[in-house]
Amino acid sequence: xxxxxxxxxxxxxxxxxxxxxxxxxxxxxxxxxxxxxxxxxxxxxxxxxxxxxxxxxxxxxxxxxxxxxxxxxxxxxxxxxxxxxxxxxxxxxxxxxxxxxxxxxxxxxxxxxxxxxxxxxxxxxxxxxxxxxxxxxxxxxxxxx
Amino acid sequence: xxxxxxxxxxxxxxxxxxxxxxxxxxxxxxxxxxxxxxxxxxxxxxxxxxxxxxxxxxxxxxxxxxxxxxxxxxxxxxxxxxxxxxxxxxxxxxxxxxxxxxxxxxxxxxxxxxxxxxxxxxxxxxxxxxxxxxxxxxxxxxxxx
DNA sequence: GAATAATAGTTGATTTTGTAACTAACAAGG
DNA sequence: CCTTGTTAGTTACAAAATCAACTATTATTC
Numbered sequence: 001x002x003x004x005x006x007x008x009x010x011x012x013x014x015x016x017x018x019x020x021x022x023x024x025x026x027x028x029x030x031x032x033x034x035x036x037x038x039x040x041x042x043x044x045x046x047x048x049x050x051x052x053x054x055x056x057x058x059x060x061x062x063x064x065x066x067x068x069x070x071x072x073x074x075x076x077x078x079x080x081x082x083x084x085x086x087x088x089x090x091x092x093x094x095x096x097x098x099x100x101x102x103x104x105x106x107x108x109x110x111x112x113x114x115x116x117x118x119x120x121x122x123x124x125x126x127x128x129x130x131x132x133x134x135x136x137x138x139x140x141x142x143x144x145x
Numbered sequence: 146x147x148x149x150x151x152x153x154x155x156x157x158x159x160x161x162x163x164x165x166x167x168x169x170x171x172x173x174x175x176x177x178x179x180x181x182x183x184x185x186x187x188x189x190x191x192x193x194x195x196x197x198x199x200x201x202x203x204x205x206x207x208x209x210x211x212x213x214x215x216x217x218x219x220x221x222x223x224x225x226x227x228x229x230x231x232x233x234x235x236x237x238x239x240x241x242x243x244x245x246x247x248x249x250x251x252x253x254x255x256x257x258x259x260x261x262x263x264x265x266x267x268x269x270x271x272x273x274x275x276x277x278x279x280x281x282x283x284x285x286x287x288x289x290x
Numbered sequence: 291g292a293a294t295a296a297t298a299g300t301t302g303a304t305t306t307t308g309t310a311a312c313t314a315a316c317a318a319g320g
Numbered sequence: 321c322c323t324t325g326t327t328a329g330t331t332a333c334a335a336a337a338t339c340a341a342c343t344a345t346t347a348t349t350c
Contacts, residue, residue: 007257009196010289011280013267014170014260015189019287021166022210025159039306044160051154058328065167070307072330094315094328112152115159122158125285130278135156137279140270142164144155184336203298215337217300239298239345296347306337317326 017141028118032111041066041074043111046100049084050108054099056089083107162286173263177256186211186219188256191245194229195253199244201234228252 009015032043048060057071075098078084083104089095100108123131139145154160177188193205202216220243223229228249234240245253268276284290 007196007261009192012260013264014173016280016283016287017162017166017169019210020283021159021162023288024162024286028159047154051152065164068329115157116152119158122286126282130282134282135161137271137275138161138165141169141267142161143168213299
């Protein structure tokens with residue numbers, strides 16, 4: 001059926017990367033979803049604000065390559081839950097500066113702890129050197145360098 | 146805001162893997178979407194049948210970790226387009242054996258050619274050895290070994 | 291061998307995402 | 321200023337994904 005050629009779907013990078021991403025986020029997904037009732041975009045916004053401090057919706061979208069409508073909805077939900085505050089930038093009143101509230105920061109810190117532990121568990125599949133190389137290669141593929 | 150600690154979101158594997166997967170499938174996505182009018186699950190089903198030959202919906206779902214409702218709808222669409230044929234298994238009449246039609250095989254071969262070329266371009270970011278190691282590590286993370 | 295459970299696959303209702311059009315504010319050129 | 325263009329963010333509608341319930345068939349158990 002495959003007509004000569006040694007193509008193997010399981011080695012096709014777009015497929016393989018997606019499978020690895022999917023598999024290796026399952027457990028973490030259960031945490032933020034079931035335990036914190038969050039969506040993927042929501043924890044990402046939370047982590048961006050926790051990790052990098054005050055940002056605008058646009059900046060988060062650029063950094064994480066998330067479309068602005070997704071960000072907009074995630075921000076609305078996190079704001080309704082009082083995890084973040086929105087303040088108009090008086091220099092440019094189109095812009096909103098987003099920042100975590102104490103409640104949001106608390107949730108971020110909890111989740112970050114879980115994330116660190118989880119990441120260490122994933123990295124334990126490899127040697128230190130391999131893991132570092134993996135991250136380097138992934139950053140290159142993600143266009144982060 | 147980050148309160149000591151050196152956690153960096155951009156190195157968190159579930160995030161990093163997802164970013165890399167997303168970025169590195171953009172171009173291929175445009176091909177199967179715009180040029181062939183397919184959804185992600187659809188090309189995957191097509192590739193499974195092309196790559197591994199006759200399979201059942203369940204087998205595809207297990208191998209690719211895709212939920213059965215997604216498979217069901219993808220199979221329905223590919224079948225309506227006459228890219229695959231469905232035949233009842235007479236040993237167990239709940240099961241359907243799926244196989245590519247000549248038309249489906251032709252599309253598969255075209256897409257496979259594009260995929261191979263695309264994969265080579267991605268792998269060219271690295272040395273041969275690095276790329277091989279990357280695939281190995283991804284397969285491990287994906288639970289494919 | 292009837293009753294119950296399990297499996298392959300489908301369908302319908304709900305949720306989430308993606309696309310496009312929109313509002314509000316600023317920017318630049320005439 | 322005032323028209324035209326651009327940008328940040330929202331909203332409405334269409335497309336797709338998720339979840340639960342369903343049908344049809346086979347397996348199990350008493």
